[in-house]
Amino acid sequence: MMFRNVAIIGCGQTKHSSKRRDVSLPEMIEEAAWRAMEDAQVTPEEIDAIVVGNMQGFGGVAQPDQWIGDWIGAPGKPVMRIATGGTTGGSVGQGAIYAVASGMYDKVLAVAWEKHSDSKEPGATTGLLHVALANFFHAFNYGMNLKSLVATTVVGAAAGVAVYQAMFYMHRSGCRIEHFDMVAAKSRRNAAKNKYAHLQWPGCTPEDIAKTEMVAYPFRFGHICPASDGASAIVVAAEDIAKKKEDKAWVKGLASYSDEENQLMSESYGGVGILDASEQMGCRVSAMKAYRMAGITDPKREIDVAEIYQPFPSQELIFAERLGLFDEGKAWVALEEGEMEIDGRMPTDPSGGVLATNAIGSSALQRILEAALQVMGKAEEHQVPKEVRNAVAHGWGGVTNYTTVTVLGDSPR
Amino acid sequence: MLHLEREGIVRVKGLPFVARFKWSTGFLMERFIKSLAEKKLLGAKCPSCGYTYVPPRSRCGKCLTKLGEKNLVELSGRGVLVGYTTAYVGLDGEGNFVDLEKPRVIGAIKLEGADSTIFMPIGEIDPEGVREGMEVEPKWREATRGELADIEYFKPSR
C-alpha cells in the first residue's frame, strides 16, 4: 500500500477524576495537548494540523473544536473534528495517523477528551439523552414505542448492551462472574500504579469487588467504569522526523470497522441481525487487517501487551480473544493463570484501562497513548516488566458498532 | 462504603432524563465574574505580546503564552463603541418573533486598555443618535452580586 511510515513521538494526558471544576473545557484540553507537544519536543508552530474529538453531545458544547482552538495552537491550521461515539479517541488517533501517512502533513496533534462534570445531571445523562434519542428513533422505525424499548432492551446505554454481551459470553465460554471480579480488581490495582488514572485501589482483590452490590446481572457496582473528566493527546510524525527522536512508537498497522451488526437493536428489530452480542466480529476483522499490515502472523506470540477498551470486565475477556491474544472462549482461563496481569505473559490494560478511567471521547485515544508508552518504555510504574516489541490498542463504541485496532511497535513497518 | 470514599467516587442515585449543564468557567473567568460585585472590570494582559483580553483568559490566543492571575489588569470601564446594530424584532421566550415596543441598540465595545471587544446592550440612547466612536460606560445594577447580569447595559458617557 502506498503510504508513509508514521510514529507517535509524544504523549500527554491529564490526571482523571470525577470533577475538574477548576478548569474550563479548553483549559482542561490544553493540559494534555501541551504535555504531548512538550513530550515530543515540538512547538505549536511546528504542528501542521490538528485532529480533535469527544463524544458527540456530551458536555453540552455542540462545537467544542471552535472553543478550544486558541488554547492548543490551532489558529491558522487545519482542524478536523471526529466523533464516532465511544470509539472517538481511536478514530481521532487514526485520523492523525492517516493525515501523516498520506503525506499531506508531517506533524499532527491528536487531542480527545470528555468533561462529564459540565453536565449538571449525574451519570452523563445529558450526553446519553443525545445519543440515546438517535437509537430510540431507530427503534421507532420498527414500530417500537419508547416505554417497551426501555423496558425490554436498553436498560441504560452501554451498560444495557454490555450485560447481554456478558451473558452471551458466559454462556458460550464457561466464564463466571468471579472472573469479572478478577478483571475489575486487576484494573483497580493497575490503575493504582498509573498516576493519571481515576479509580485507583492498591491491593484490590476479587473479594473486594464481589462485596459490591449487584446492579444488573451479571454486573456488580464494582464492575462498572466511572464517568471521568480528562483529556489525552499524541503527536504523530512522519518517518524522517521520528527517526531523529529518541522516543517513538511506530505505527505498524491499523484498521477500523463500522456496521450495524453489533448494535443490540439489530438483533431484535431488523438490521443485519445477529444472535450473539459478544460475537464482536468487527474487532476480529479489524485485528486481522491491522496484523496483516503490521506483518504479524501470530499475535499470541508477537503481541507483547494490549490496551483494550473495556468499560466492563467482560469486554476485556471478549475483546482479548477477538484480538487473537487468547484462544476462543479461553481468556478467562488465562486470567485465572495470571497471564493478563501486569507481569503476566500477555498483560492486558496495565494502565487500568477504561474500567478505571472513562473520559469517554478520550478513552480510545488513551489506549493508543498507553500502548505507545509501553513501546517507548515510558509507562513508569505500570510499565510491563518485559521487552515490548509490539503493542495493540483497541477502541469500541458508538453505541456498539465501531471498532478501531492500532498496532504499534519498536521498529518501522 | 469505604472503598467509594477511597476511590473518590461520586455515587449516582438515578438518571433524571433532563438535559442541563453547569460549565466550569475556569479560574480567571471566575475572578472576572466575582469582581463585578465590586463594579470592577478585569482583563488579562499578555506579558509577551501585550494583547489584553476582556474577559480574561488563561492562554494568549495571539502568541500562546500561558496567562495567570498575575496578568490580570483592572480596566476603567470606559470604552468606545466600535460597531452597533438596532433590533426592531425580539423573541417572546416561546420561539415567536415579536415587534419590540422600542428599538434596542446592541453594540461592540472596545474598553479602554483592552484589545478585544465585548458585545453589550446600549441603553439611555436614541437609536437615531448612535455613532461609531461614541464613548460609553457601564450602567451597573443597584445591588451587584458578582454575576454577568451586574452590568445592565452600557450607556453614553456624560
Ligand SMILES: [Zn+2]
Ligand atoms: Zn500574547
